[in-house]
Amino acid sequence: MPFTHTFSNKSKDFSMTIDPRILNLPIRLRRNRKSEAIRKMVQETHLTPHDLVCPLFLVEGEKKHIPIASMPGIERLSVDLAVREAKELHDRGVQSIVLFPVLDPQLKSAEATEAWNENGLLARAIREIKFALPNLCVMADVALDPYTSHGHDGIAGENGEILNDATIDCLIQMSLMQARAGIDFVAPSDMMDGRVGAIREALDDEGFQGVGIMAYSAKYASSLYGPFREAVDVKLNFGDKRTYQMDPANSREALFEAALDEEEGADILMVKPASLYLDIIAKLRDQTKRPIAAYHVSGEYSMVMAAHQAGWLNGPKVFHETLLSIKRAGADLIFTYAAKQVLDQM
Numbered sequence: 001m002p003f004t005h006t007f008s009n010k011s012k013d014f015s016m017t018i019d020p021r022i023l024n025l026p027i028r029l030r031r032n033r034k035s036e037a038i039r040k041m042v043q044e045t046h047l048t049p050h051d052l053v054c055p056l057f058l059v060e061g062e063k064k065h066i067p068i069a070s071m072p073g074i075e076r077l078s079v080d081l082a083v084r085e086a087k088e089l090h091d092r093g094v095q096s097i098v099l100f101p102v103l104d105p106q107l108k109s110a111e112a113t114e115a116w117n118e119n120g121l122l123a124r125a126i127r128e129i130k131f132a133l134p135n136l137c138v139m140a141d142v143a144l145d146p147y148t149s150h151g152h153d154g155i156a157g158e159n160g161e162i163l164n165d166a167t168i169d170c171l172i173q174m175s176l177m178q179a180r181a182g183i184d185f186v187a188p189s190d191m192m193d194g195r196v197g198a199i200r201e202a203l204d205d206e207g208f209q210g211v212g213i214m215a216y217s218a219k220y221a222s223s224l225y226g227p228f229r230e231a232v233d234v235k236l237n238f239g240d241k242r243t244y245q246m247d248p249a250n251s252r253e254a255l256f257e258a259a260l261d262e263e264e265g266a267d268i269l270m271v272k273p274a275s276l277y278l279d280i281i282a283k284l285r286d287q288t289k290r291p292i293a294a295y296h297v298s299g300e301y302s303m304v305m306a307a308h309q310a311g312w313l314n315g316p317k318v319f320h321e322t323l324l325s326i327k328r329a330g331a332d333l334i335f336t337y338a339a340k341q342v343l344d345q346m
């Protein structure tokens with residue numbers, strides 16, 4: 001039976017009719033899998049250390065490394081140890097880290113003012129890491145959740161609604177603080193409308209044209225962020241994040257969000273979480289020429305680690321396969337807690 005197969009690549013579709021009777025030859029795809037050498041020759045997707053962005057959790061103090069129960073193998077680090085960790089990662093080929101401060105509860109407030117403290121934990125960490133490792137690309141989240149007393153990503157109004165424009169004013173302060181400390185990319189993860197454009201304008205006005213914006217464009221209201229919230233010690237006092245983070249049921253909306261962020265000046269567009277959202281990554285790949293980042297989030301890490309610890313699967317191998325799949329779907333960069341386990345296999 002002849003059959004028509006449509007191949008597609010990024011720019012066009014083409015089809016060819018394959019008739020094994022005319023060829024009179026069986027099609028043997030297994031020839032290209034025969035040996036390690038041939039498999040390597042025909043391998044379509046490659047993971048490299050350059051693809052990885054490693055999140056680091058920061059705490060006050062010195063020589064502190066505090067385990068995170070729900071994320072086996074990951075610790076909160078004081079800045080001195082974070083510098084050491086960043087150096088080790090950089091020595092192994094990783095080009096970028098992203099910083100998440102764990103705040104003293106006393107510094108949290110309804111106004112989240114600690115978020116732009118020029119001498120706060122995050123500012124000091126950015127300065128020290130950039131001083132020690134000027135060639136490492138340093139990013140940091142721009143969202144208020146570590147700093148608000150209620151744990152939401154924005155300023156809350158009287159009825160508990162998260163106020164878009166009041167929050168953007170804070171995000172601008174926060175971005176400028178990070179820029180002054182030496183950040184390479186600010187990473188707005190708050191999902192307020194219009195924040196990318198507002199941050200771009202504020203950065204440019206202050207002379208920070210060289211500071212990039214890595215926008216969490218399609219950030220879903222996912223149940224996979226639980227371990228992260230334990231790591232940064234953020235509990236939601238009321239409600240949930242569904243009035244600003246996206247409904248997991250939607251994909252057109254994700255493309256719309258990403259297109260807006262791009263128009264507003266985002267340099268990198270992110271899809272988050274990653275492995276349950278490969279369809280979104282693939283569709284976004286067709287829509288944009290911008291680099292795409294995917295966040296392999298805490299829950300994606302912890303599920304595999306739990307199964308690994310139970311002896312039910314091989315964690316490092318599952319991580320390698322997962323990250324390869326994320327890249328195959330179209331991501332250029334992958335934020336992941338499994339970086340070291342995957343680097344060991346490169």
Ligand code: PBG
Nearest residue numbers: 143145189224225228297298299
């Ligand atoms: C904060 C933020 C979150 C994550 C990254 N930045 C949590 C959230 O939005 O609730 C999640 C990362 C992870 O789960 O690894 N805005």
